[in-house]
Amino acid sequence: MGKGFDGARAADVVAELRETFRSGRTRSLQWRAAQLKAIARMIDENEADITAALYNDLAKPPTESILHEIALAKEACLFALKKLKRWMKPRKVSTSITTFPSSAKIVPEPFGVVLVISAWNFPFLLSIDPVIGAIAAGNTVVLKPSEVATATSSFIAKNLPHYVDNSCIRVVEGSIPEASALLEQKWDKIFYTGSARVGRIVMAAAVKHLTPLVLELGGKCPVLVDSNVDIKVAAKRIVVGKWGCNSGQACIAPDYIITTKAFAPKLVDALKITLEKFYGKDPLGSADLSRIVNSSHFTRLKNLLDEDKVSGTIVHGGQQDEKHLKIAPTLLLDVPSDASIMKEEIFGPLLPIITVDDLEHSFDVINSKPKPLAAYLFTKDHKLEKKFVKTVSAGGMLINDAILQFTNPHLPFGGVGESGMGSYHGRFSFDAFSHKKAVLSRCFLGEIPMRYPPYTPLKQKVLRGLIAGNVLPLLHALVVWPAHKKV
Amino acid sequence: MENGAEMEAVGGGCDGARAAVLVAGLRRGFASGRTRSYEWRAAQLKGIARMIDDKEAEIMAALHDDLAKPHMESYLHEISLAKAACTFALKEMKRWMKPKKVPTSITTFPSSAEIVSEPLGVVLVISAWNYPFLLSIDPVIGAIAAGNAVALKPSEVAPATSSLFATILPNYTDNSCVKVVEGSTPETTALLEQKWDKIFYTGSGKVGRIVMTAAAKHLTPVALELGGKCPVLVDSNVNVIVATKRIAVGKWGCNNGQACIAPDYILTTKSFAPTLVDAMKRTLEKFYGKDPLESSDLSRIVNANHFRRLTSLLDDEKVSGTIVYGGQQDEKRLKIAPTLLLDVPHDSLIMKEEIFGPLLPIITFNEVEDCMDFINSKAKPLAAYLFTKDKKLEELFVKTVSAGGMLINDTALHLANPHLPFGGVGESGIGAYHGKFSFDSFSHKKAVLSRGFSGEAPARYPPYTPQKQKILRGLINGSIIALLLAILGWPRD
Numbered sequence A: 001m002g003k004g005f006d007g008a009r010a011a012d013v014v015a016e017l018r019e020t021f022r023s024g025r026t027r028s029l030q031w032r033a034a035q036l037k038a039i040a041r042m043i044d045e046n047e048a049d050i051t052a053a054l055y056n057d058l059a060k061p062p063t064e065s066i067l068h069e070i071a072l073a074k075e076a077c078l079f080a081l082k083k084l085k086r087w088m089k090p091r092k093v094s095t096s097i098t099t100f101p102s103s104a105k106i107v108p109e110p111f112g113v114v115l116v117i118s119a120w121n122f123p124f125l126l127s128i129d130p131v132i133g134a135i136a137a138g139n140t141v142v143l144k145p146s147e148v149a150t151a152t153s154s155f156i157a158k159n160l161p162h163y164v165d166n167s168c169i170r171v172v173e174g175s176i177p178e179a180s181a182l183l184e185q186k187w188d189k190i191f192y193t194g195s196a197r198v199g200r201i202v203m204a205a206a207v208k209h210l211t212p213l214v215l216e217l218g219g220k221c222p223v224l225v226d227s228n229v230d231i232k233v234a235a236k237r238i239v240v241g242k243w244g245c246n247s248g249q250a251c252i253a254p255d256y257i258i259t260t261k262a263f264a265p266k267l268v269d270a271l272k273i274t275l276e277k278f279y280g281k282d283p284l285g286s287a288d289l290s291r292i293v294n295s296s297h298f299t300r301l302k303n304l305l306d307e308d309k310v311s312g313t314i315v316h317g318g319q320q321d322e323k324h325l326k327i328a329p330t331l332l333l334d335v336p337s338d339a340s341i342m343k344e345e346i347f348g349p350l351l352p353i354i355t356v357d358d359l360e361h362s363f364d365v366i367n368s369k370p371k372p373l374a375a376y377l378f379t380k381d382h383k384l385e386k387k388f389v390k391t392v393s394a395g396g397m398l399i400n401d402a403i404l405q406f407t408n409p410h411l412p413f414g415g416v417g418e419s420g421m422g423s424y425h426g427r428f429s430f431d432a433f434s435h436k437k438a439v440l441s442r443c444f445l446g447e448i449p450m451r452y453p454p455y456t457p458l459k460q461k462v463l464r465g466l467i468a469g470n471v472l473p474l475l476h477a478l479v480v481w482p483a484h485k486k487v
Numbered sequence B: 001m002e003n004g005a006e007m008e009a010v011g012g013g014c015d016g017a018r019a020a021v022l023v024a025g026l027r028r029g030f031a032s033g034r035t036r037s038y039e040w041r042a043a044q045l046k047g048i049a050r051m052i053d054d055k056e057a058e059i060m061a062a063l064h065d066d067l068a069k070p071h072m073e074s075y076l077h078e079i080s081l082a083k084a085a086c087t088f089a090l091k092e093m094k095r096w097m098k099p100k101k102v103p104t105s106i107t108t109f110p111s112s113a114e115i116v117s118e119p120l121g122v123v124l125v126i127s128a129w130n131y132p133f134l135l136s137i138d139p140v141i142g143a144i145a146a147g148n149a150v151a152l153k154p155s156e157v158a159p160a161t162s163s164l165f166a167t168i169l170p171n172y173t174d175n176s177c178v179k180v181v182e183g184s185t186p187e188t189t190a191l192l193e194q195k196w197d198k199i200f201y202t203g204s205g206k207v208g209r210i211v212m213t214a215a216a217k218h219l220t221p222v223a224l225e226l227g228g229k230c231p232v233l234v235d236s237n238v239n240v241i242v243a244t245k246r247i248a249v250g251k252w253g254c255n256n257g258q259a260c261i262a263p264d265y266i267l268t269t270k271s272f273a274p275t276l277v278d279a280m281k282r283t284l285e286k287f288y289g290k291d292p293l294e295s296s297d298l299s300r301i302v303n304a305n306h307f308r309r310l311t312s313l314l315d316d317e318k319v320s321g322t323i324v325y326g327g328q329q330d331e332k333r334l335k336i337a338p339t340l341l342l343d344v345p346h347d348s349l350i351m352k353e354e355i356f357g358p359l360l361p362i363i364t365f366n367e368v369e370d371c372m373d374f375i376n377s378k379a380k381p382l383a384a385y386l387f388t389k390d391k392k393l394e395e396l397f398v399k400t401v402s403a404g405g406m407l408i409n410d411t412a413l414h415l416a417n418p419h420l421p422f423g424g425v426g427e428s429g430i431g432a433y434h435g436k437f438s439f440d441s442f443s444h445k446k447a448v449l450s451r452g453f454s455g456e457a458p459a460r461y462p463p464y465t466p467q468k469q470k471i472l473r474g475l476i477n478g479s480i481i482a483l484l485l486a487i488l489g490w491p492r493d
Helices: A006-024 A029-045 A049-060 A061-090 A125-136 A150-162 A176-183 A196-207 A232-241 A263-281 A295-306 A359-367 A382-391 A427-432 A457-467 A470-484 B003-008 B014-033 B038-054 B055-068 B072-096 B132-146 B157-174 B185-193 B204-216 B239-253 B273-288 B304-313 B368-377 B391-401 B436-441 B464-474 B480-487
Strands: A092-093 A102-111 A113-117 A140-144 A167-169 A189-193 A213-216 A222-225 A256-260 A315-316 A330-333 A350-356 A375-378 A396-400 A432-444 B100-102 B113-118 B122-126 B149-153 B178-180 B200-201 B221-224 B232-235 B266-268 B321-324 B337-341 B359-365 B383-387 B407-410 B443-449
Touching: A006 A113, A006 A140, A006 A176, A029 A049, A029 A061, A029 A150, A049 A061, A049 A150, A061 A125, A061 A427, A061 B464, A113 A125, A113 A150, A125 A140, A125 A150, A125 A189, A140 A176, A140 A295, A140 A457, A150 A167, A176 A196, A189 A196, A189 B122, A189 B132, A196 A213, A196 B204, A222 A232, A222 A359, A232 A375, A256 A263, A256 A359, A256 B391, A263 A315, A263 A330, A263 A350, A295 A350, A350 A359, A359 A382, A375 A382, A382 A396, A382 B443, A427 A432, A432 B391, A457 B072, A457 B480, B014 B122, B014 B149, B014 B178, B014 B185, B038 B055, B038 B072, B038 B132, B038 B157, B055 B072, B055 B157, B072 B132, B122 B132, B122 B185, B132 B149, B132 B200, B132 B337, B132 B436, B149 B185, B157 B178, B185 B204, B200 B204, B204 B221, B232 B239, B239 B273, B239 B383, B266 B273, B273 B321, B273 B337, B273 B359, B359 B368, B368 B391, B391 B407, B436 B443, B464 B480
Parallel strands: A113 A140, A113 A189, A140 A167, A189 A213, A222 A256, A222 A375, A256 A350, A330 A350, A375 A396, A396 B443, A432 B407, B122 B149, B122 B200, B149 B178, B200 B221, B232 B266, B232 B383, B266 B359, B337 B359, B383 B407
Antiparallel strands: A092 A102, A102 A432, A315 A330, B100 B113, B113 B443, B321 B337
């Protein structure tokens, strides 16, 4: 599925998957488990190739590939396999006296035919992870990997079909024309990871068919650093969360730091020391840093640095190698708030540090910007921690570390406001791709004649009592009434 | 004074500028933090409950004005449900507001994790005309319980109820954070141009699309409570008298069929149809008498537009010829009698559009399974009903038919259970509410992971080495040994 994939072909694919979905084959636990086991096997058997593709696309260090993409994808499979039976089980809920006798439950059912559109920065994980959720919930699924990560897209397109049921799971490669052709079709759910700009396009396309969405977008993830910290540990965790995550090209990577004017010098020093320890004196030569994905993003990042009033604030790094698409970890101190680097999501190895007099002011700074996907705080002060959690809104938060919230399958991972809608991971993936159908079941007993016309004041009175939870009217309704009235 | 300027925004003539002022005011109200406390939220809900108690007579009068809604229905379907929503939220809200602790994984040891519910911010509720009181107040209750500031736009097609809201709600709630905006398309459009943190819309699929398009501009999440053709599958293995009573009260006893979950059409087997039709006729006569146009227990059709829409469904000869009961109309009083049609052509308009009125087609198939195929060939409805004593058929139905919600052996009641999510799927809607689902619908579930500075795992830091990688893999696989090694500082740098 590649060039020449137009609207007609997209319609064909959707029609086929709809037919297969109607056949019921995706509904059984056995089918779903078989697909998930196959995906886990694919990951195991192809680790070297996946790592190579990621290196091709991003110069991603093998350790990051294994940690952030391969291991997390495998974990998602295993977690789903372990929990699937429980997730699929209908959930009994309470019934009220007004429907006595009755039983009520919530039944999860697949939406049907779903579309997953992936991103280029964690091109393996962000393709496979949502697909795992879609399959676990019993849907048929089309995956459109990002064309910006060509080697990974190609790997998935070539290999996934050998492991999974092709009548239910398809990969469509391509760029804007192919994505547009797909978006014109009627999907039962669309799951998109990427930018807010394209997120709006996806949502606008979804309107036509009233298709529900999950949008995993981005934002400027702030890191608030208090003076009351273990500064060495804080610096290490910030650095590994930023540059140890695809060289800052991650939706939850620290985007900028806020700290007090008084503490900034210490923090900057600690960061410099840590950066040197991690990446050496010549970071452009370090094998432990991803490169910038392509020249268009390289230019974008370079322009952020070249802006007037910005280049002068560089306090560490700034080295660039356009040929190899590398930019060294760069710290900037006190960039102006109206500079582009403080307005757009950076998505790269540049880390501005802005300072305030009082840390409480930083909450206002953060809240004046669109809600980010993640917000971080480093402090030993529990009161400050509480205030932060209460006052700052973000998709998710992590205190005293960075990015790790991503790895906990019991936490929903998703944005709010400009950073997205919906969430996934663990059970939330299953839920994202399920419709929770309410089912109330009665038998023919428990007739309450008062509910039927002709309406009379007496009937209304009895029903009022019933609704108020009085048992007497219920008894009256069930026992006494039928005896003396034949309605 | 600020409040004065904002009050002007409430009412006719709310254009883009005024809508912007309104939203800015609500944003200020939200930013003040006042909606965050349990006390504020409880005070608003108590205020609303008091309003319902104090103004019951006015509410019933407005509903009668707008729809000739029988007082029994006004009480049962609007007032009591609205009051129950307040009471339930007041009872459960503390628990809903509490952060939920979740397990942590070995990879972040030691740490604690929880999910914190926070309000989305400033939300817009757009209500519908058929249950104009309930469908306004119910979502507003959810918005408030979740700590949001909220603007309510009641339906202008139910003007008496809309007007009542605009008059009384401000007297019972905090006006800096709860506002009513009256108006029609221009005012709604002006509101939809603003940036909201959530939009909750009840109404038609056509307007639902307009709402979602507007929402896309600001990446605003939406809940859309729409409609569809709610099928009723009637097996032969039933108590037919009870079945017809429950079908009739769910159809004509629900705003004369003008309800999103009212039975839209019946499916049954060819062999059972005569028995069913007979029983339905007898039940209808028992409920509404020989001259149903005179019965005070039936709502009227809401307005002339909808009256024309409904009567034109009967214009088709192939359709009017299938009327087996009813069909009487009174255009002056906007009344249409309960009408049964048997075996209308499947491609007629009455079988393609949501009826939303007192006409009930009955279509027949040879087998019950064919009925289910027919249901699945149509857009997913808000509700699907089945009448049967056969447990296996019940299981098959639940498994095979997709709908917002389902009810076996009754109609409409599931909406009264606050433990069940009420919402559509596919064309019938996005999202759900009632009970805790209302609270969740207007909340952001924020993941919060908290660590201390201990539990350092040097293995995670560059420079990367094969030994570090090995330990980290073990950690991700949940290996305790890997954890021990990691926090003991292996490998040594």
